[in-house]
Amino acid sequence: MELAMAADDLKTVVNRLRRAQGQIAGIIRMIEEGRDCEEVVTQLAAASRALDRAGFAIIATGLQQCLIEPETPGTPDREEMRARLEKLFLSLA
Template structure:
């Protein structure tokens, strides 16, 4: 799968968030602030994973329809991927 610049840019932002989080920890910032940033990173990763799955699912369903095949299994697999990611 080719990942578009939107997804790559999201991951770069997440990378920056993690670096900032590590800096906060090195500077002995308050636990509440560190955990808040951890939660923000987790949310960003979850949303990016959902974007990747949905984009891939859309493409795969289109391909299955062109072949005249059912996309039910693809949808189940996508849902399972999203459930696992949480």
Template sequence: MRYDKKIVNRLKKSEGQMRGVLNMMDTEKDCKEVVTQLTAIRSSIDKAIGLIVAENLVQCISDENSGLTSEEAVQEAIHLLVKTR
């Protein structure tokens, strides 16, 4: 599967935010600030997961060789989304 550059960039941004959180912890920043940043990272990653699943769903439905019916592809996508929560 090809991954959109926007998704890759979103994850790279999350990676940078995670390094920032580690730095915040090293410098003993307030726990509220750390948790706020971690929440932002989680939100960004959740959005990336949604985009990846959506793209995969389109690919599965359009791929004649997948062996999945449209309904099965949708159920698989829903399962992936629920599993991440």
């Protein structure tokens, strides 16, 4: 399943991923500096949410494409596509 995202959607997802990347780098520094466990876990949760939101945005785009684009020869049928998208969604849940 190919994913073609609109420029605005792509920018949003990439920004979320960059934010998570920065948070993870910060978490590594916190651990290396021996920072408080509660602060580290709080930042881990924030990074995890950022990654989840990026994943959900990608899945939402896939759902939108699946519903809008007509079936063409060689592409999975709607039921197969639904099952694949459901599996992706559940992998983030």
